[in-house]
Amino acid sequence: xxxxxxxxxxxxxxxxxxxxxxxxxVNKGDYLCIVGENGSGKTTLMKTLLxxxxxxxxxxxxxxxxxxxxxxxxxxxTEVQKDFPASVxxxxxxxxxxxxxxxxxxSSEEKKxxxxxMERMGIAGLEKRSYRTLSGGQQQRVLLARxxxxxxxxxxxxxxxxxxxxxxxxxxxxxxxxxxxEGITIIMISHDIEAAAKYASHILHIGDKIFxxxxxxxxxxxxxxxxxxxxxxxxxNNG
Amino acid sequence: MDKLFLYLQFPFVRYALIVGxxxxxxxxxxxxxxxxxRFSYIGDGLSHxxxxxxxxxxxxxxxxxxxxxxxxxxxxxxLLLRTGKNAKIKGDAAIAMISVGALAFGYLLMNIxxxxxxxxxxxxxxxxxxxxxxxLTKEEVWLCIVLSVTVLLIFVLFxxxxxxxxxxxxxxxxxxxxxxxxxxxxxxxxxxxxxxxxNLVGSLLISALVIFPALSAMRLFNNFKSVTVFSxxxxxxxxxxxxxxxxxAGTPVGSTIVAVDVAGFIICCxxxxxxxxxxx
Ligand SMILES: Nc1ncnc2c1ncn2[C@@H]1O[C@H](COP(=O)(O)OP(=O)(O)OP(=O)(O)O)[C@@H](O)[C@H]1O
Ligand SMILES: [Mg+2]
Numbered sequence: 344x345x346x347x348x349x350x351x352x353x354x355x356x357x358x359x360x361x362x363x364x365x366x367x368x369v370n371k372g373d374y375l376c377i378v379g380e381n382g383s384g385k386t387t388l389m390k391t392l393l394x395x396x397x398x399x400x401x402x403x404x405x406x407x408x409x410x411x412x413x414x415x416x417x418x419x420x421t422e423v424q425k426d427f428p429a430s431v432x433x434x435x436x437x438x439x440x441x442x443x444x445x446x447x448x449x450s451s452e453e454k455k456x457x458x459x460x461m462e463r464m465g466i467a468g469l470e471k472r473s474y475r476t477l478s479g480g481q482q483q484r485v486l487l488a489r490x491x492x493x494x495x496x497x498x499x500x501x502x503x504x505x506x507x508x509x510x511x512x513x514x515x516x517x518x519x520x521x522x523x524x525e526g527i528t529i530i531m532i533s534h535d536i537e538a539a540a541k542y543a544s545h546i547l548h549i550g551d552k553i554f555x556x557x558x559x560x561x562x563x564x565x566x567x568x569x570x571x572x573x574x575x576x577x578x579x580n581n582g
Numbered sequence: 583m584d585k586l587f588l589y590l591q592f593p594f595v596r597y598a599l600i601v602g603x604x605x606x607x608x609x610x611x612x613x614x615x616x617x618x619x620r621f622s623y624i625g626d627g628l629s630h631x632x633x634x635x636x637x638x639x640x641x642x643x644x645x646x647x648x649x650x651x652x653x654x655x656x657x658x659x660x661l662l663l664r665t666g667k668n669a670k671i672k673g674d675a676a677i678a679m680i681s682v683g684a685l686a687f688g689y690l691l692m693n694i695x696x697x698x699x700x701x702x703x704x705x706x707x708x709x710x711x712x713x714x715x716x717x718l719t720k721e722e723v724w725l726c727i728v729l730s731v732t733v734l735l736i737f738v739l740f741x742x743x744x745x746x747x748x749x750x751x752x753x754x755x756x757x758x759x760x761x762x763x764x765x766x767x768x769x770x771x772x773x774x775x776x777x778x779x780x781n782l783v784g785s786l787l788i789s790a791l792v793i794f795p796a797l798s799a800m801r802l803f804n805n806f807k808s809v810t811v812f813s814x815x816x817x818x819x820x821x822x823x824x825x826x827x828x829x830x831a832g833t834p835v836g837s838t839i840v841a842v843d844v845a846g847f848i849i850c851c852x853x854x855x856x857x858x859x860x861x862x
Contacts, residue, residue, distance in 0.1 A: 393756040412758025418750070427618055429749055430805035437746040441757035447739040473804035493757045 344406035345370045346497060346528055347392065352401030354387050360399065361387060367547055367555040369497075371407060374520075374529045376539035379549040385532045386419055388549065389501055392530070409497065412441045415490030417483070419501040419532075431477070431485050432470045435461055438492025453492075460488040464518065480511035487518070498522065500531040504538075516542060589829055597718045598829075602821045602839070604730035608775045609788070610795035610817030611737050614810050615748050615768065617796040623674060624662060625792040627681035628776045629785030631658045634684035637691040652777055658684075659773035663765050726778060733771055740764065745806050783836030791817065794843035801847075801854035820846050 345368040352365040361384040369375050377385050390396050392403060393416055405411060415438070438460075439453040461467045464484040469477065474485060483503055490498055503519065504512040520542055523529045533539055539546055539558075546561040548554040554561065589595045609625070616624055635654040639647040662677055718726075737744070743764055747754045751761045779788050795813035803809045824839030831838075 390752070393752075395752055395755055412756075414756060416753055416756045418752055426800065427749065428800050428804045428806055428809045429745075433745065433806050434749065437742070437749060437753075438757070440743065440746045440754060440759050443742065447742065449742060471805070475804075489753070493753075499756075 346373075346405065346407050346409045348402075348404045348406065349392075350402045350404075352388075352391070352403065353399040354384050354391055355399045356387075362549055362553075365401065365549070365553065367545075369528060369530060369545075371496075371528055372523075372526060374523045374542060374544045375531070375547060376543035376545070377530065377532045377547045377549065378534070378536055378539055383550045385549060386501055389416075389499055389530070389532060393499065413494050413496050415492075415494035415498045417486050417490050417498070417500045417503055419505070427475060429474050430470070431461070431466060431472050431474060432457065434474055434485055435488045435492060438489035441493055457488075457492055460491040463491070464488040479506050480508075480515070483507065483515065484518075491522075495527065497528045497530065500529065502532050502534065504533070504535065585830060586826060593720075594718065595829060597720075597723045598835070599822065599825055601718060601723055601726045602825045602835075603818050604726055605775070605779045606791060606795075606817040606821030606839070607814055608730050608733045609779055609791040610813045611733070611810065612768065612772055612775060613792040613794075613796040613817075614799070614806075614813055615744060616772070616792055617800075618748050620674075621663070621677075622793050623677050623681075623789060624659070624772065625776055625779075626785075626789040627662065627677035627684075628655055628659055628773060629780055629788045630681040630685040630688070631655050632777050632780055633785045634688035634691075637688035641691050641695040648777070652774070655777055656770050656773040659769040659776075660766060663769040663772075664762070729774060729778060733775060736767070736771060740767070741810075744768070749806075783839060787836045787840050790840040790843055791821075794840075794847050795820070798847045798850035801850045802857075816846055816850075817843075 347369040349365055349367050352362075353360055354362045354365070365388070367375075377388065379385050387396070391398050393414060394403075394411065436449060436454065436457040439449055439456060442453060443449070458467070461470065464487055466481060466484050466488060469481060469485075474482065477485065487500075487503070490500075498519075500519065504515050507515060516538055519529060519531065523542075531543075540562060543558050545557055546554070548561070554564065556564070616622060632651050632655045635651040636647055639650040642650075644650055658680060662680065743754075743759060746759060747761045747764045754761045776788055779791055783791060795817035796809070798816050799809040799813035803812055820842045821839055824842040825835060827833065827842070828835045828838035
């Protein structure tokens with residue numbers, strides 16, 4: 344059984360349907376990239392997967408031992424207010440909140456986990472810094488470390504590289520790839536089809552046409568050919 | 583000084599200090615969350631609701647006005663905080679609407695039905711805080727202590743959850759924290775504090791007790807724990823000084839406390855600018 348199985352899902356707001364008849368599944372160890380135009384419903388889909396909103400119809404079933412609250416999440420734009428006083432450590436530690444249950448305070452194990460994840464994301468030195476004074480790339484790392492505290496299984500990333508410079512973008516992709524190699528299942532929204540084609544194992548394209556399949560199927564299919572043409576064109580222009 | 587010690591002999595002065603400090607403590611703790619959630623004005627709105635409820639209670643000749651005031655205020659708090667996010671009427675507008683509406687109705691009711699000869703005086707003292715903090719009975723003091731300790735306990739026990747939900751509600755929901763339950767809890771606690779605080783500073787000045795400590799702390803510190811702790815200390819000191827000054831100088835209690843808060847805020851701003859404060 345797959346981690347997440349989506350059958351005949353429709354998404355929308357009030358009575359307005361955005362996406363219809365979505366079918367796909369995510370298995371342990373997959374790296375799924377969700378691509379599509381602005382406003383095609385990618386973020387809406389992710390929020391539905393996280394049970395932050397109800398689907399209009401259809402089903403989302405989690406299986407293979409994945410519990411509903413074992414999904415880590417990196418939101419699209421961090422809607423954190425500009426003047427929120429919070430240190431990096433406090434934010435990363437709050438990733439452990441799902442483990443708390445009714446216990447009021449974090450255990451030393453959870454604190455250790457938070458420190459380990461900060462180390463992994465290369466932000467150990469920023470521990471006491473205020474989140475609001477960090478650069479975009481550093482902020483993304485903090486939120487990724489927080490997400491890692493919440494899960495060892497599935498990470499949902501909504502445009503993790505938006506607004507980052509090329510170098511930091513590459514670092515971010517490398518980090519994510521490494522996490523995937525360590526066995527964490529990745530579901531990532533991206534506008535960067537090139538990166539999707541490079542890193543993903545599966546691709547879900549939503550929009551007027553819906554496509555779901557492995558990367559190979561995608562590249563060999565209609566949309567992939569379009570993409571390949573575009574890339575060749577781009578290279579020719581550059582050269 | 584001698585005068586102060588002399589006054590401290592009177593139980594009503596001690597009661598006023600205890601109650602004042604406790605209320606200041608509670609409202610500052612929640613103030614941090616409210617300010618960060620962009621609900622600074624909720625104190626104001628709810629206190630007007632409480633004022634309206636008080637008017638209804640006095641028209642209906644309730645002996646114990648709390649029986650009516652508390653439930654109505656709690657209800658409004660729940661409605662405001664819950665619908666804050668996806669309501670047709672946005673948070674601040676909803677608060678303004680309820681606030682002004684309740685205030686107008688309260689005054690209207692009092693005007694039509696009141697038998698008091700000094701109506702303006704009554705209304706004025708409800709709005710700006712009366713001397714009722716100096717006429718507290720022992721039972722009222724105990725009630726206040728019990729409620730404050732409860733609020734304090736709730737805050738300490740749920741501190742981590744409150745931080746998480748304030749910082750990022752979606753993430754909390756996604757990882758299994760029931761953010762709405764905590765919002766509901768906050769709403770109830772806020773309503774209780776506001777009804778308590780009305781005795782102290784009156785409904786118009788409650789926002790000050792909620793906002794000033796949080797804003798002052800945010801000038802100086804940049805992590806949540808320090809901000810929370812400092813705003814509690816700030817609020818307690820200001821309330822204490824305010825009450826002492828008002829007793830010694832014979833000024834109105836509520837306004838004096840708020841004046842001290844403002845002064846404290848200015849000091850914190852200056853200190854923040856000199857040390858670089860929260861910019862680090
Ligand atoms: N709260 C809302 N109420 C009503 N409609 C909404 C709401 N949020 C989003 N929408 C609409 O739903 C559609 C899909 O939005 P969504 O945010 O899922 O797009 P997206 O694929 O993530 O776009 P982007 O690439 O810009 O992030 C859009 O047309 C948007 O206008
Ligand atoms: Mg989006």
